[in-house]
Amino acid sequence: MxxxxxxxxxxxxxxxxxxxxxxxxxxxxxxxxxxxxxxxxxxxxxxxxxxxxxxxxxxxxxxxxxxxxxxxxxxxxxxxxxxxxxxxxxxxxxxxxxxxxIPQRHALEHLRGFAMDVEERRYLRIEDTLEYCYHVAGVVGVMMAIIMGARDEPTLDRASDLGIAFQLTNIARDIIEDAAIGRCYLPADWLAEFNISPQQLGDSRHRPAVAVMAKRLVDLAEPYYVSALQGLPALPPRSAWAVATAHGVYREIGVKVVERGERAWDSRTFTSGADKLRLVARGVWQVWDARRREPRPRPALFRRPR
Structure with missing residues (x-):
């Protein structure tokens, strides 16, 4: 079975x-x-x-x-x-x-993220978007860390930060795709700044503004990616290597979205097989480097609930 x-x-x-x-x-x-x-x-x-x-x-x-x-x-x-x-x-x-x-509350917190979609939640500020990121991805990072043997809150916090970083990258990559099915995770105050409604995001004339907002998301993800690396020393070596590799693969997607600019949504942005092999090798170095660095503070804009 x-x-x-x-x-x-x-x-x-x-x-x-x-x-x-x-x-x-x-x-x-x-x-x-x-x-x-x-x-x-x-x-x-x-x-x-x-x-x-x-x-x-x-x-x-x-x-x-x-x-x-x-x-x-x-x-x-x-x-x-x-x-x-x-x-x-x-x-x-x-x-x-x-x-x-795995505590039941974590599983139900994850389902709360889907409830936000069902309720067609509007994200007024970036803090609201980050709350969504926690529920759909940050708490998954927490559950994955528990599977790897982590139980202490500081390590689970870093795992949550990695999930949030992943989701910010996903949102940046999928802005136009999400808009096509009536979903928008960009904060309303950003849209108001460019005088764009969620329904207009797919309009090609707004691609310059969409590219600016995507870069903001990628930039916002960066301190969460940095924070996540601080949790690697608490994991078993092979788990740390796997997490470091996933960290590199997802982060690279965000880098590519920014590099492609207004063309980032002409086709789906992804990492190639060669990219993944390079990032697997780099993951070994990241695990070693994380063990010798002094811990850095976590991002203050949003932190997982305790």
Whole structure:
């Protein structure tokens, strides 16, 4: 049964995130199994809310997004109660959550991020956007760190910062794609500065302004990326290497978005196979470098709730 769950989760991660799939291969086998099981649940919840399969194919769900969210919350609680899970994604989540004693509040905090989408939350200031980033990605970083054996709050804080950095990068890369499905994570005060409504983001005449706002997001992510590296010394060596590699791969996407400027949304921005190999090697140096550096303070603009 467990082998089947791991196979399902591995296929999910390969189809859903080439970047995370590449980095996850660096974990030791046991940590990798748990990481892909958690990823499968996160991906499943995201797709259920959007009525998709791996972010692409429409699943054709007839019930409303609110009903689907309620079903996810109910199934998550039942998984913690030890009930038998028929859905592979929830069976995977149950296995990893109970094995590593992941607090239920973290899983529900993650679902709160999807609730923000369902409620069509408006993000008035950048702090609101950062709150969303925490729920959909920062708390996932916390759960991943727990899988790697971290329990102390300072290390979990750094893991949260990495997830926030990842999500800021994702938002910058996907501004136009998100706008096409009626979603906007850019703060309203930024849009007002350029006199752009969320509905106008896809208009080519606004690409210069979109490029400026994307750069702001990438710049904002940078101190969170720096902060995240401070957590590497607390992780086992192979886990630290995997995290450092994922750090480099996602950060590079943001760098490429800024370099492409107004053309960043003509096609999807990604890191090539050669880029990933280079960043795998660089990850070894980052792990070593993090162990010899003095800890730096965390970004003050947003910090995960305790």
């Amino acid at each position: 467990m082998d089947a769950l791991v196979d399902h989760a591995t296929q999910t991660i390969r189809a859903g995130s080439k970047s995370f799939s590449a980095a996850s291969r660096l974990f030791d086998p046991d940590t990798r199994r748990s990481a892909v099981l958690l990823y499968a649940w996160c991906r499943h919840c995201d797709d259920v809310i959007d009525g998709q399969v791996l972010g692409r194919e429409q699943a054709g769900a007839a019930n409303t997004a609110q009903e689907r969210l309620a079903e996810l919350e109910d199934a998550t609680r039942r998984a913690y109660f030890g009930e038998s899970m028929s859905d592979p994604a929830f069976a995977a989540f149950q296995a990893v959550a109970l094995k590593h004693d």
